[in-house]
Amino acid sequence: MKTGLALFLLLPLPLFGQLLEESSRVAIPVKGTTVVVYAMVDCAHCYYYLPPALHISQRQDTQVLEASFISWEPEGGSPAGGIFHVLTDWGLPARGEDSVQRKLRARYDSLAVLSGPAVVRAADEGVRIVGKDNLTTILTRSVQRAQVPPSTPGARMALSFRFDADGVQEFKRCLRDPDSVTATLAVTYYYRLRSAHGAVLDRPVTLQLPFKTILKQLNVTP
Amino acid sequence: MKKILCVCITILTVLGVQTVYSQKVMLDEPVKAGPLTVFPDVSDKNAYYYVTDKPRIATAANGKPKFSFLKYVDNNAANKEGDGGGLVHAVVVLEVTDEHRKLAERELQRIKPGAILKGPILFTDGTIALISSIANKDGEFTKQVLGIGKAPILDGHQAAISVLLNKQGAKILWESFKTPTPDMSVSFEMTMQGYRSPKRVKIEANFEQIYESTVFQAAAAVNGPVLLSGEINSTFEDMRKSGAIKVEQYGEDEDLEKALETAYSKLTSMMFDPASGTGSPNLGQLGASAGVGGTSLLDRATTRLNEERNSARTQNAAIRAENRTAADRRSAAATTTSTAGTTSTAGTSTTSTTGSTTTGGTDASLRDDVRIGPRRAMDVSAGYTGGSNVSGPAEIPQVDVPSISIVASYQMKKVRQSGKFSIDLNKYTVDNLVMRFDENFGQIKCTDCFREANLEDPLYVQRDVFAYLDGFNSEDFGKYINFANVTVRKKHEGGDVTNQEIRIDKTNFNTTGNTFKVIYGWKNDADRAKWLDYDYKVAWNYFGGFTEESPWITTSMGSVPVSSPYVRKMLDIEADPAVFEEKGVRSAEVKVTYTLGGKEQVRNFRLDPKKTLSGQIDLLMPAQALAYEYEINWILKTGKTISTGKLPGTSSLIFADNL
Numbered sequence: 001m002k003t004g005l006a007l008f009l010l011l012p013l014p015l016f017g018q019l020l021e022e023s024s025r026v027a028i029p030v031k032g033t034t035v036v037v038y039a040m041v042d043c044a045h046c047y048y049y050l051p052p053a054l055h056i057s058q059r060q061d062t063q064v065l066e067a068s069f070i071s072w073e074p075e076g077g078s079p080a081g082g083i084f085h086v087l088t089d090w091g092l093p094a095r096g097e098d099s100v101q102r103k104l105r106a107r108y109d110s111l112a113v114l115s116g117p118a119v120v121r122a123a124d125e126g127v128r129i130v131g132k133d134n135l136t137t138i139l140t141r142s143v144q145r146a147q148v149p150p151s152t153p154g155a156r157m158a159l160s161f162r163f164d165a166d167g168v169q170e171f172k173r174c175l176r177d178p179d180s181v182t183a184t185l186a187v188t189y190y191y192r193l194r195s196a197h198g199a200v201l202d203r204p205v206t207l208q209l210p211f212k213t214i215l216k217q218l219n220v221t222p
Numbered sequence: 223m224k225k226i227l228c229v230c231i232t233i234l235t236v237l238g239v240q241t242v243y244s245q246k247v248m249l250d251e252p253v254k255a256g257p258l259t260v261f262p263d264v265s266d267k268n269a270y271y272y273v274t275d276k277p278r279i280a281t282a283a284n285g286k287p288k289f290s291f292l293k294y295v296d297n298n299a300a301n302k303e304g305d306g307g308g309l310v311h312a313v314v315v316l317e318v319t320d321e322h323r324k325l326a327e328r329e330l331q332r333i334k335p336g337a338i339l340k341g342p343i344l345f346t347d348g349t350i351a352l353i354s355s356i357a358n359k360d361g362e363f364t365k366q367v368l369g370i371g372k373a374p375i376l377d378g379h380q381a382a383i384s385v386l387l388n389k390q391g392a393k394i395l396w397e398s399f400k401t402p403t404p405d406m407s408v409s410f411e412m413t414m415q416g417y418r419s420p421k422r423v424k425i426e427a428n429f430e431q432i433y434e435s436t437v438f439q440a441a442a443a444v445n446g447p448v449l450l451s452g453e454i455n456s457t458f459e460d461m462r463k464s465g466a467i468k469v470e471q472y473g474e475d476e477d478l479e480k481a482l483e484t485a486y487s488k489l490t491s492m493m494f495d496p497a498s499g500t501g502s503p504n505l506g507q508l509g510a511s512a513g514v515g516g517t518s519l520l521d522r523a524t525t526r527l528n529e530e531r532n533s534a535r536t537q538n539a540a541i542r543a544e545n546r547t548a549a550d551r552r553s554a555a556a557t558t559t560s561t562a563g564t565t566s567t568a569g570t571s572t573t574s575t576t577g578s579t580t581t582g583g584t585d586a587s588l589r590d591d592v593r594i595g596p597r598r599a600m601d602v603s604a605g606y607t608g609g610s611n612v613s614g615p616a617e618i619p620q621v622d623v624p625s626i627s628i629v630a631s632y633q634m635k636k637v638r639q640s641g642k643f644s645i646d647l648n649k650y651t652v653d654n655l656v657m658r659f660d661e662n663f664g665q666i667k668c669t670d671c672f673r674e675a676n677l678e679d680p681l682y683v684q685r686d687v688f689a690y691l692d693g694f695n696s697e698d699f700g701k702y703i704n705f706a707n708v709t710v711r712k713k714h715e716g717g718d719v720t721n722q723e724i725r726i727d728k729t730n731f732n733t734t735g736n737t738f739k740v741i742y743g744w745k746n747d748a749d750r751a752k753w754l755d756y757d758y759k760v761a762w763n764y765f766g767g768f769t770e771e772s773p774w775i776t777t778s779m780g781s782v783p784v785s786s787p788y789v790r791k792m793l794d795i796e797a798d799p800a801v802f803e804e805k806g807v808r809s810a811e812v813k814v815t816y817t818l819g820g821k822e823q824v825r826n827f828r829l830d831p832k833k834t835l836s837g838q839i840d841l842l843m844p845a846q847a848l849a850y851e852y853e854i855n856w857i858l859k860t861g862k863t864i865s866t867g868k869l870p871g872t873s874s875l876i877f878a879d880n881l
Contacts, residue, residue, distance in 0.1 A: 018250050018251070059662075068402065070405075072393075072397075083405045085355075115251070117254060119252060148656075150660075152657055153259070154257065154259075156407075156660040
């Protein structure tokens with residue numbers, strides 16, 4: 001049990017880095033989500049927000065969600081298969097940042113300036129697919145590349161999944177019944193806080209994007 | 223003294239090196255300016271540099287994307303479907319558009335009035351990769367992937383990527399490019415160099431005093447305990463309070479905690495090694511009870527983790543209480559609205575059917591560090607076209623309760639440091655920042671960029687023309703034909719002439735099995751139908767030196783039927799012995815004459831009743847004709863000769879007894 005609680009890791013903690021004041025934490029609701037904002041330790045009226053959520057990326061020119069799925073039937077000795085490609089990102093749009101800053105000034109600090117997202121460092125484990133359903137297993141074994149996730153807002157992260165015939169069948173089943181899907185894309189970041197006692201803390205924040213959300217928004221062309 | 227000098231040089235190298243790098247940006251103070259992430263200049267806090275993190279397909283001078291997808295087929299007569307594949311070539315540019323720059327400048331003014339955007343940050347290094355199941359290097363669908371690896375590091379510079387696909391890969395990727403998000407994204411991992419904030423703090427310590435600490439003395443013993451980084455820092459902190467570690471601070475606003483953290487980190491690295499070489503203790507070290515305070519390393523780490531978790535949970539309890547109060551207020555307001563009979567739904571719902579996260583989650587690995595996200599992933603995205611059913615303010619998210627204790631463990635070095643430790647943090651320190659950003663190729667709006675091609679190139683095509691001797695066998699060569707010469711002439715559209723020749727004689731007739739071939743190729747023959755046309759002629763050389771040559775014949779057939787204009791015809795000569803006996807004929811001679819190539823040819827046959835009165839002579843005649851002259855001379859037993867004189871003959875049989 002103890003080993004389950006206390007894992008010893010040697011993380012590459014930088015000598016320096018942006019330090020946020022734990023006591024300055026405020027949570028500001030914006031358009032159905034809540035943005036957590038901290039003041040920076042050595043900068044008066046400078047505020048930074050934590051990564052709010054993972055999204056499916058949208059193309060800037062067409063506003064089309066960046067996700068696609070294609071599958072093929074067996075042909076000429078080649079088995080059936082499929083490919084699912086999706087891009088994700090996190091961050092607040094400019095209007096969202098304006099809104100947060102307005103509320104920050106109105107409620108907490110009249111001179112507050114929301115400078116952007118907090119400096120975060122992705123956990124070494126990178127992108128994870130968590131869940132307990134069959135799709136979780138299939139997605140985990142099918143992902144072609146799992147790099148270190150982006151640490152800046154708006155930076156996209158592409159994921160490509162190569163399904164075999166069974167994977168295609170399961171994915172199609174989940175498309176018909178997305179609410180049954182528990183598979184979730186998860187990325188953990190760390191940010192640095194100075195506690196009220198002066199200690200420097202590395203705090204995790206995990207962003208999630210349930211696959212059922214993706215599947216509901218995925219247009220599959222027959 | 224030398225050791226002190228070495229220590230000082232090491233510290234200065236690590237912390238104080240000022241590079242010749244001309245751009246000096248502050249890594250600690252990034253600003254999100256519209257679509258761009260910008261960093262302030264070290265010396266001019268009103269000057270900002272932006273990160274070039276908007277890769278896209280480069281555009282040619284004619285406005286078309288620098289992209290091509292060639293799907294090709296190579297005809298294969300042996301199979302129903304030809305061989306083939308695909309070749310994707312793309313030029314990717316790392317560039318920020320003017321529009322992005324203007325948006326960033328405008329947003330920067332909101333954040334910091336008077337600030338200016340000076341230009342792009344120069345990356346020091348970077349890599350480019352493809353994220354694709356199809357165009358995956360060494361994947362099942364590719365033959366070769368070129369161009370990945372080193373990325374362009376300057377704004378506006380381009381990188382070329384080329385992917386050679388097999389047939390199935392080409393088919394699938396071709397279909398994928400019909401979707402808005404094809405299975406081809408480019409991924410950059412770029413390194414930028416910058417500076418961390420300076421601290422006007424000077425820290426000095428005497429190693430002799432540091433080693434006198436009880437904790438460090440125990441750690442220095444043989445098989446001494448492994449120390450947690452927190453325990454080491456705590457010991458340093460005690461020394462600072464006792465004056466063993468001296469801190470000089472030049473300004474009141476400096477972040478002393480960060481400065482001390484830096485100094486402690488340096489002292490730790492000089493005095494200790496990471497446990498087991500990595501900082502992760504082995505199982506023996508974890509459970510060893512001998513340690514600080516007589517407790518094991520695991521116990522001490524667990525205590526530290528629990529302290530952090532309790533702190534977070536206490537904070538979360540307060541947040542939950544606040545959320546409950548807010549929910550009650552909203553509920554009361556909704557009831558009031560409902561009672562008043564309004565139909566508005568605003569402010570009554572904070573739940574969603576498509577929520578992106580759930581508190582606690584269902585997976586053990588997420589239970590404690592789950593971040594409460596938005597009710598709907600796209601609700602906060604600019605330009606999201608889908609409807610949102612979330613109208614009220616969301617709950618305040620709780621802080622993340624750490625599930626792991628991020629602590630490193632150390633063992634004291636065998637070699638002791640000596641002398642004074644001094645670190646002056648009043649300088650900017652160089653550091654690197656690695657940034658990742660991906661971009662999908664998207665739908666390429668360029669019909670010219672997608673081509674399907676059959677690789678049958680006329681340049682490489684050759685025409686085979688076969689020749690067969692029609693109705694002949696090798697016996698004919700031995701009896702009247704010396705050889706046949708077939709000449710093929712191809713007059714190409716461009717004016718070139720190809721001449722090919724075959725000599726057919728008895729020897730190669732037998733060895734080739736009566737199959738002869740000549741070829742001609744492609745020489746600017748634009749008209750593929752006319753390219754098939756050619757001329758041929760056949761020259762025959764017969765026994766006796768007679769030669770017959772056909773005129774040029776034009777044909778487009780793949781085979782040339784070679785038939786001799788002259789054939790060997792047999793003329794039978796018969797006589798009745800009874801007539802010869804009755805007429806007293808001793809012998810007879812049949813003389814056949816015919817013309818071949820303008821020359822008279824003569825054949826003789828003698829009839830002798832004692833030997834034979836039947837025989838054949840062969841004549842070389844045009845295939846469709848039989849015409850000759852003949853004369854029979856009978857020599858009687860009386861010595862008298864009787865002659866028929868020259869008679870015309872068209873029959874293949876001469877009766878030589880009608881005297």
